Amino acid sequence: SQSPPLPLPLRRRQQQHQRGRAKEPTMATIVNTTEEEPMLAVVRSTAELAWADGGAEVADPEVARLCAEAQQHVLAGRWLDMATLMLASADLLLLAPRLSDKAAADLECTLTVICNLVTKAGSEDEALEIAKLICAKLTHQPGEKPTLRIKVLFSLYNLLPSLSGKALVYRKALELAAAGKAAADCVVPTFKNIDAFVAYWGIGKPEQRDLFLAVTRILKDQKGMTKEYFKFLNKYLATFDGS
Secondary structure, three states, X not given: OOOOOOOHHHHHHHOOOOOOOOOOOOOOOOOOOOOOHHHHHHHHHXXXXXOHHHOHHHHHHHHHHXXXXXXXXXXXXXXXXHHHHHHHHHHHHHOOOOOOHHHHHHHHHHHHXXXXXXXXXXXXXXXXXXXXXXXXXXXXXXXXXXXHHHHHHHHHHHHOOOHHHHHHHHHHHHHHHOOOHHHHHHHHHHHHHHHHHHHHHOOOHHHHHHHHHHHHHHHOOOOOXXXXXXXXXXXXHHOOOOO
């Protein structure tokens, strides 16, 4: 199983001897779920919840159908199809206006299991497509549970193998952070590692420009962050040098 990412200072010490390689910034500790059973359990539990109002006569066949479909995807290794099915099933919880603490924990667990599908993918391209599906779902109606959505995206960031995928997921987290102060508080601490992120991802000037602009928009509304705001505004303006 995949071990949790090392804290950034420790990772730096271990990679000092690797010249020419940027240090990888980390986001959050990953909850590992590497067996197929959690996936099928998620499909069953979310399907039961989605069809609960239909009564047993309606619900039981639908739950059985979804579970059978999920089992086929697992056996065939169709992880993109599995992600589509699981995300559709998770919609009810994701868009619910109010959740109990237990339901919120169940939702986070469900989304974490879905994120782990990127580790099953047969290629980086497939993993990136799965990540795009997850990002699209999590950035839809961002005002609902933005903090939880960002937390899940940070887990997805750590699981993705591709650098372009990591950069994409981080940008999506910034989009969610614009939904409110509580959400912004989740990402602001990562801004101190922006230079490390940029070096590690290897993104070009246009991508850096978009990144710094997104950061300045978040910092503009943060009290006591005026210095940081102008710092990133200068970074943004510097990307136009030589244009």
